[in-house]
Amino acid sequence: MVKEKKKSLGKGLAALIGDLGEAEARNLNPSEIKTEGVKIPIEYLEPSRNQPRKTFDEDSINELAQSIKEKGILLPILVRPLEEKKYQIIAGERRWRAAQKANLHEIPVVIKDLEENEVLEIALIENIQREDLTAIEEASGLNRLLVEHHYTQKDLSKIIGKSRSNIANTLRLLSLPHKVQDFVQRKILTAGHARSLVGLENALSIAQFAIKKKMSVRQLEQYVNYVKNKINIKSSSGNTKKDPNTLAIEKSLSDHLGLTVTIKKKRGEQGELKVVYKNFEQLDYIIKRLNK
Incomplete structure (x- = not known):
């Protein structure tokens, strides 16, 4: 059973961490900045295992460190x-990392007694609101709240201000092979690419093919739909699976001719290329194309 206090942090987040990020705060007048808190030695602080963000942009940290040298932590x-x-x-944590690079000895903090689930919730909300998380980091954070702290998708929807369908689609990304998740984490593929691959048995090979061909999300969606149709045809005919390159050639030829083209590999480098026509008019069209 989810306790009521778990659901209250979303609206009260601004009271804890402020409505603004460090960059926005630097555009305010000093009189407008809230600086309540105490200063403690920087070595007394340690990062939380509940931090959803696993990677930090080094250039961004260096820029923030330079700003902190000039103006301090606001x-x-x-x-x-x-x-x-x-x-x-x-x-x-990003400010803490930058403060170390700026050689600060003390750092301003606000101290709150919070439970584990509250720590994870606040860290997740802060990063999502500031768009600092990859889709995989967000999915992992949401999943921890579900599994470890017994939240429901309805709870999460209220907390982060996203629809339950959006949350469900984000969580499905965790069903992808770890290597595909890593592509998203490293921003080789976008969340849109990843969503297209969910539920595919050969998601990894298709992801690698999409990267090689530099496919847009739309192109990948079209290719995935083509693959799914081929899988349905193969399932009914009992044929073996085809690799992404063969399927891509089939699709290219089919699009070029406007007719269904299939390729069947045999032993060695041998194979068959089959063009399906529905009437004599299409057959005549094929013959004319071949005679050109």
């Missing part, structure tokens, strides 16, 4: 107390 970092003068970062 928004306190949200932390919770641990044992022996240690504090765990809940929101603001």
Whole structure:
């Protein structure tokens, strides 16, 4: 059973971490900036295992570090107390990393006693609102709230302000092979590409083919639909699976001729190319094309 306090953090997030990010805060006058909190030695802070974001852009961190050298940290970092003068970062790990590069010895913080699920929720919301997460990081964070803290998709929808169908589609990305997830994590493929591949048995080979051919999301969606149709035909005929390159050639020839073309490999380099016509008019069209 999800406790009510789990559902209250979404609206109260601004009160904890502020409505603005560090970059937006730098455009305000000093009198407009909220700087409540205390300063503690930077070595007392440690990152949270609940941080959904797994990668940080080094150039962005360096830019922020330079800005911190000039103006300091304008928004306190949200932390919770641990044992022996240690504090765990809940929101603001990027600022903490940049502060280290800027050689700061102390850092402003706001200290709050929060539960594990609240820490994960706040970290997830902060990153989603500021669009800092990849689709895989977001899906992993949502899944942890579901599995480890017994949230429902309805709870998550209220917390992050997205529809339940959007959340369900995001979570489905975790069913993709780990290598495909890594392509998304490294931004080789977009979330749109990944969504097209969900549910495909040969998702990895198709993903690799899409990368090689530099397919757009739309092109991949069209190719996936073609593959699915081929799979249905093969299932009914009992034929063996074809590799993505063969399917791509079939699609290219079919599109070029406006007729159904299939390729069947045999032993060695031998094979058959089959063009299907529905009437004599189409047959005449094929003959004319071949005689050109």
